[in-house]
Amino acid sequence: MPKITRRRALEGLGAAGIAGLAGCSSGPAGDGSGSEGTTTGSTGAMEITLGLFTPNSGAFAPWGPSLETGTRLAIRDLENELDVSVDLNVYDTKTDPSGALDAMKRAVTADGIDFAQGGINSSVCTKIGTWASDNNVSYIGQGASDSLRGEACQPFMYMVYQTNHMMATTIGREMADVTDRWYVLYADYVWGHNAEQVVTSAVEENGATVVGTDATPFPNDDYTQYINNVANSEADGVALLIPGPDASRAVKQMRNQGLTDVKIGAQMLEDMVFWGLDHEAAAMVDIASMGWVNTIDGVGDFNDRVAEAGELDPFVRHAKSYTSADQQIRAAVRAGSTRAEDVREELEGHEIQSAARDIHGGGEMYWRACDHELVSPVFSATARDASEMQDDPYKQWFDVTDTTPGDDVVRSCAETGCTL
Structure with missing residues (x-):
């Protein structure tokens, strides 16, 4: 059977269907409401469209290039290792919750991303992560605020950075x-x-x-x-x-x-x-x-790749972006689906054994089911x-x-x- 991607589904829905998706709320995890996501079929490699939300303007603009560099390095490794093809769409959060939310809505309803990652400022992460989760879109953010794992936690929102x-x-x-x-x-x-x-x-x-x-x-x-x-x-x-x-x-x-x-x-x-x-x-x-430093033992190869590929010397946001892409794409491949509830089932309780663990020095790293925190050194x-x-x-x-x-x-x- 042909593979149905989120983009193809949205094209078939037309304007009315897109408007309906933008305003819908998710039901209980796993009930299938909201976005359909991508599922694998018999046509070959799994195709994924990943939305990256990065501060290319505003107070955290100097950090912006690192999120894209780390993400692209992970995509390159995953495409070489797994039967997957990943398109990356990049959106500017403007280090502003309202601007970031507008970008997230456009990414899902108009551009048809399968899932999302990025965001540095905790207010931005809360805004776009809550909307994504309400609309059954899996999202991994980089906010450190404890409030993101507190009462405001969301069923399809995860945080890769160590908590405050x-x-x-x-x-x-x-x-x-x-x-x-x-x-x-x-x-x-x-x-x-x-x-x-x-x-x-x-x-x-x-x-x-x-x-x-x-x-x-x-x-x-x-x-x-x-x-x-x-x-x-x-x-x-x-x-x-x-x-x-x-x-x-x-x-x-x-x-x-x-x-x-x-x-x-x-x-x-x-x-x-x-x-x-x-x-x-x-x-x-x-x-x-x-959260990470480029003098950790054994990360020299990763440092060299960052320095060669990016505009910034290697620092923590490269490692966190790499890890976000590595983990969400691997979860989708294991599940054979990018549906938020399927990705959640694969992430909760999962202990990292991939290259993402190696670039963090080899310590224990796992996704905690109770609050979706990546517990790491x-x-x-x-x-x-x-x-x-x-x-x-x-x-x-x-x-x-x-x-x-x-x-x-x-x-x-x-x-x-x-x-x-």
């Missing part, structure tokens, strides 16, 4: 070993508030003290007043719970104000944010929790001395100091509030 709680717990433990008195600066929105609570708790549970905290605007250009608060406190270290380029901006301003003798801890650090600074500024970072890292930082053939400025199994720091299923 996992990152914050890891760095809080490490900070307590570095020095005894900490000042916490955190971004003034849900991600930062959650990180501050978890880090403060972990620091104090491990015998150190938080002597002060400040909620900082995000995004923010001037951290002077907050740096002054740190300098005027009794703190020996400052925790930067600030995402994106703001973290490097704060470090640069600390250095410019002469606050160079204070220890720096960073949560969910992505080394790319420091590549715009000089070596000496980046070298101020004493300890950081990271968290890496602790420290900046190299400025004289030892590598820039060619790609930047390597941070070294792994420890690896924490995901099960050691992930919240229990009961704690998440998710009721999948």
